[in-house]
Amino acid sequence: xxxxxxxxxxxxxxxxxxxxxxxxxxxxxxxxxxxxxxxxxxxxxxxxxxxxxxxxxxxxxxxxxxxxxxxxxxxxxxxxxxxxxxxxxxxxxxxxxxxxxxxxxxxxxxxxxxxxxxxxxxxxxxxxxxxxxxxxxxxxxxxxxxxxxxxxxxxxxxxxxxxxxxxxxxxxxxxxxxxxxxxxxxxxxxxxxxxxxxxxxxxxxxxxxxxxxxxxxxxxxxxxxxxxxxxxxxxxxxxxxxxxxxxxxxxxxxxxxxxxxxxxxxxxxxxxxxxxxxxxxxxxxxxxxxxxxxxxxxxxxxxxxxxxxxxxxxxxxxxxxxxxxxxxxxxxxxxxxxxxxxxxxxxxxxxxxxxxxxxxxxxxxxxxxxxxxxxxxxxxxx
Numbered sequence: 001x002x003x004x005x006x007x008x009x010x011x012x013x014x015x016x017x018x019x020x021x022x023x024x025x026x027x028x029x030x031x032x033x034x035x036x037x038x039x040x041x042x043x044x045x046x047x048x049x050x051x052x053x054x055x056x057x058x059x060x061x062x063x064x065x066x067x068x069x070x071x072x073x074x075x076x077x078x079x080x081x082x083x084x085x086x087x088x089x090x091x092x093x094x095x096x097x098x099x100x101x102x103x104x105x106x107x108x109x110x111x112x113x114x115x116x117x118x119x120x121x122x123x124x125x126x127x128x129x130x131x132x133x134x135x136x137x138x139x140x141x142x143x144x145x146x147x148x149x150x151x152x153x154x155x156x157x158x159x160x161x162x163x164x165x166x167x168x169x170x171x172x173x174x175x176x177x178x179x180x181x182x183x184x185x186x187x188x189x190x191x192x193x194x195x196x197x198x199x200x201x202x203x204x205x206x207x208x209x210x211x212x213x214x215x216x217x218x219x220x221x222x223x224x225x226x227x228x229x230x231x232x233x234x235x236x237x238x239x240x241x242x243x244x245x246x247x248x249x250x251x252x253x254x255x256x257x258x259x260x261x262x263x264x265x266x267x268x269x270x271x272x273x274x275x276x277x278x279x280x281x282x283x284x285x286x287x288x289x290x291x292x293x294x295x296x297x298x299x300x301x302x303x304x305x306x307x308x309x310x311x312x313x314x315x316x317x318x319x320x321x322x323x324x325x326x327x328x329x330x331x332x333x334x335x336x337x338x339x340x341x342x343x344x345x346x347x348x349x350x351x352x353x354x355x356x357x358x359x360x361x362x363x364x365x366x367x368x369x370x371x372x373x374x375x376x377x378x379x380x381x382x
Contacts (some may be wrong), residue, residue, distance in 0.1 A: 010187035010334065011046040020354050020361050031364055034342040036213045038317070038352040040181065041238030043282040049241055049277040071272035076280045079249070083220045085233070088249040089256070092267030096164035096210035096236030097125025099246040100173065102261050104129050107171030107204040110254055115147075117163055117172040119154040121181030124173060124208055133173060135181070136227045145149075152176075155190045164201040171231075172197075173203040176212035176222025179352075182344045183312040183319025188226040195228045196348070204254075208270075210246070211317070214238035215282055217357055218292025218315030219288065220348030225314065243274035287355040291315040298351070298362045304371055318351040319344055329372060338358070 015025040015308040022030045028283045032040065042049060042087060063069070072092060080086035093099055118124060118133035120251045125131060126241075129138055132149035150169070152159045161167060172194055178184040207230040212222035213224045216238060219225055224232075229253065236246035242264040246266070265271070282288060297313035302320055324328070333339045342350035353361070 006184060012247075012334075019043040019046075019296050020357050028338060030338045031266075032340045032342055033353040033357075033362060033365055034340045034353050035238075035352050035354050036242065037321060037342070038216060038237045038242070039240075039242055040354045041214055041216070041241050042278055042285075042287065042354040043233055044242075046241070046277070046281055048281055050281075051272065052273045052277035053243065053270060056227040056269055059269075061270050062265070062268045063265060068365060069267065069269060069272065071276065072267045075272050075279070076269075076274050076319075078276060078283075082279055082283055084224065085229075085248070085249055087252050089252060089254070090247055090249055091261055092245065092247045093263045093272070094209075094244050094266050094271075095125075095246045096234065097127040097130045097246075097262070098266070099234035099236055099248050100124045100133075100206075100208060103135070103206045103208075103234050103248050104171060104173065106232065106248075106250070106254070106261065107320065109260060111170040111203055113168055113170035113203065115163075115166075115168045115170060117150050117152055117160060117169055119152055119174055121178055122151070122175055122208075123178070123180040124175075127208075129236065138170075147365045153186065155187050157190060157193050160194065161197055164197055164203070167201070169201065169203045171206050173206040175208045176209075177217060177317055178212035179350070180344055182321070182348050183317060183350060185222075185312065186313070191223060191224060191226040191228050195230070198231070206230060206232045206234065208234050210234055210236045211352070215224040215277070215288035215291050216315055218288065218295055218351070220288060222314065222317075233286060234253055239278065240271060243271055243279050245271040245275050282355070285356070288359070291355045294357050294359060296364055298366070301362070301366055302369075305366070307364055307375060313351075316351070316353055316355060316357060320349045320351075322347050322349075329376070331365050332372045332375075339365055339368055 013025045014022045016023045021034050022032050076090040102267045120135050127219050129142055130142045132146050135151050195205050207223045209221045213235050231251045232248050234248045239245050292315050299318055312319045326349055335340055344350045
């Protein structure tokens with residue numbers, strides 16, 4: 001049997017990792033400024049994380065949601081405290097796409113309506129409902145095409161209200177900061193007005209914080225830079241530091257009923273152990289504040305190096321947009337300087353490092369980056 005080859009792979013085989021660094025099977029050391037799509041939050045193989053998971057594995061790794069799991073309750077309490085949403089309710093699942101599927105389903109259940117609004121350049125997952133709300137026709141199969149998914153211009157309040165006036169909208173879903181779409185930040189006034197309009201027209205506001213949440217932007221959730229409290233917030237990626245887990249936190253006014261939502265693996269013992277370890281380390285090592293400080297330093301230096309180029313983002317979620325395709329630049333970083341970065345489209349370098357990244361790691365990247373930028377400028381002059 002062969003793998004179903006849907007991924008473009010670098011010829012690199014990571015063999016071990018620690019903190020912000022990864023080593024391949026030849027012993028080459030790489031600085032990780034991508035964290036496996038923003039997944040690595042507290043750093044690779046953090047000792048508390050490893051201890052928590054291995055200790056739990058020696059007790060019980062899994063049982064179904066038909067029994068009491070005290071780890072779920074511990075996770076909910078710690079998440080409520082650290083996120084600033086202690087009065088909300090927690091539903092656990094396995095991934096970001098599954099979190100968004102449950103969020104849009106819940107909005108439809110509660111309102112009795114069918115349609116969900118999302119926005120251009122948004123990405124919400126690859127499962128049936130989530131992909132229909134994702135602005136990328138290339139990954140939407142004919143089966144996923146539905147009139148219930150309405151994609152509107154980003155930051156366009158008038159277009160949003162016109163759609164709400166139809167009376168058919170169950171909810172609005174928007175990323176705290178668009179990741180794959182290009183590190184695009186929703187206008188704070190737009191978010192505030194979305195909250196107002198959802199209340200006015202009887203639908204729910206869903207904040208997709210799957211990539212932008214869990215401390216990445218210097219707040220626990222990116223939307224907390226604005227004065228809003230969404231009805232539902234979806235989470236995944238940095239939530240488990242590499243262990244598959246997702247979830248949504250839900251306004252206390254939304255009442256559950258037995259059987260409304262469900263999952264086989266969601267909230268299992270190992271997943272909860274991983275997620276609890278992440279919250280412990282975020283709090284004890286003050287990593288949300290570290291993301292804010294290191295991110296501010298990194299962004300300001302990138303703006304100095306790249307006068308005139310858009311450098312967008314908050315905390316350790318940063319995008320640098322170029323007027324040309326950046327494949328060669330990224331390859332130079334990876335193969336010449338051994339630094340992992342990401343992309344958004346073909347012209348944006350995307351930085352999503354572990355939240356433990358400090359000034360020394362940032363300077364290591366900046367030195368390599370300036371070297372490459374100088375080479376590009378010399379080539380342009382020639």
